[in-house]
Amino acid sequence: MAANLLRWSNPSLSLFASTANQPIHANESSIIKMQRTASLLIFPVLHLALLVAMPESAFGQGDSSGIPAHASAKRYGDGWECDQGYREADGACRAVVVPANAFATNSAYGPGWECNWGYRESGRLCVAIKVPSNAYITSSRTASWACTRGYRADNERCVAVEVPPNGYLTDATYGPGWACDRGFRANEGACIPIKVPANGYLTGASHGPGWTCDRGFRGGEHACVRIRLPENSYLTDVSYGSGWSCDRGYRAEQDICVEIDIPENAHLDRSGNRWDCNKPYRKRDGKCALR
Numbered sequence: 001m002a003a004n005l006l007r008w009s010n011p012s013l014s015l016f017a018s019t020a021n022q023p024i025h026a027n028e029s030s031i032i033k034m035q036r037t038a039s040l041l042i043f044p045v046l047h048l049a050l051l052v053a054m055p056e057s058a059f060g061q062g063d064s065s066g067i068p069a070h071a072s073a074k075r076y077g078d079g080w081e082c083d084q085g086y087r088e089a090d091g092a093c094r095a096v097v098v099p100a101n102a103f104a105t106n107s108a109y110g111p112g113w114e115c116n117w118g119y120r121e122s123g124r125l126c127v128a129i130k131v132p133s134n135a136y137i138t139s140s141r142t143a144s145w146a147c148t149r150g151y152r153a154d155n156e157r158c159v160a161v162e163v164p165p166n167g168y169l170t171d172a173t174y175g176p177g178w179a180c181d182r183g184f185r186a187n188e189g190a191c192i193p194i195k196v197p198a199n200g201y202l203t204g205a206s207h208g209p210g211w212t213c214d215r216g217f218r219g220g221e222h223a224c225v226r227i228r229l230p231e232n233s234y235l236t237d238v239s240y241g242s243g244w245s246c247d248r249g250y251r252a253e254q255d256i257c258v259e260i261d262i263p264e265n266a267h268l269d270r271s272g273n274r275w276d277c278n279k280p281y282r283k284r285d286g287k288c289a290l291r
Contacts, residue, residue, distance in 0.1 A: 068092045087112050101126040115140060134158040152177045166191040185210055199224040218243050232257040248272030263287045 067073060067080045070093040074081050082093035084106040096112040098104050101119045105112060115126035120143040129143045134151045135158045138144045147158035150169060161177035163169055166184045170177060180191035183202055194210040196202060199217045203210060213224035216235060227235065227243040232250045236243060246257035251273045262268065265281045265288040277288035 070095070097124075099125050101128075130156075132157045134160075164190045166193075195222070197223045199226075228255075230256045232259075246273055 068091065070083050070086045071080045072083060073079075082088050085096055085098070085104045086093040087096050087108075088094075096104055098113045101116045102113045103116065105114050111121075111124070115121050117140050118129055118137060119126040120129050120140060129137055129140065129145070131137055131145050135145045135147050135153075138146050147153050149171065150161055151158040152161055161169060163178045164180075166181045167178045167186075168181065170179050176186075176189075180186050182204060183194055184191040185194050185206075194202065196211045197213075199214045200211045200219075201214065203212050209219075213219045215237065216227055217224040218227050219225075229235065229244050230246075232247045233244045233252075234247065236245045242252075242255075246252050249260055249268060249272060250257040251260050260268070260273070260275060262275045263286065265278050266275045267278060268274070269276045277283055281288035281290060
């Protein structure tokens, strides 16, 4: 192979190479033997010097498998893919220029790099995200930040939440950032006590008066009024209506419960406060009659 390379690069050396490769015979003269011995010693040195001096193009370009520099064969399927930090362009792998405060993503889309945490993309650069005092970064990609607990965003800064007496901090991102203790209600930036009438109790609801009446009482104007039960009735525990209902077999008539008069061939319905005819009878003039 060495002789072929020499002949290819410089035809004048082919004779020298062929002579060096001939065997030495016993009947050769001493001068010829000395020349042949010198050839055997000099030829490897010239061969090495020639290989070093030859351009890379003499040996061909790229991998014999067709994989360009800075690439490797795909783990699955055929073909090749660029190494991390490089991107395919015109059949070659070009280095991705990664700016300061960024890292290569080895992605086929986008710029091929992303900014480090705490930095945001600005053109082809990564600039530091400006975070105000008493805040922390929530997303580098969107350059978002949030205030620490006890502070709330006000334009581009975080201001302390002022909690009034009888109040406490909340984790809500809306509203004033505080809420009143149980038994108090927010009013113009303060927590004022809820006045609960007799026979009432606190509900903890943010709407309405903040209190409701005990069982057996009905809310009036700032007071809880006792529900008057007629005979043959019971409390219903509902906030609408009279607050009571008649026992089974009775019906409400104004403020009293009257016994239901069940006609012949009839029975009380599921509610217990009305009657219905047995089949095949039908209601007619307050009675049950056949068709």
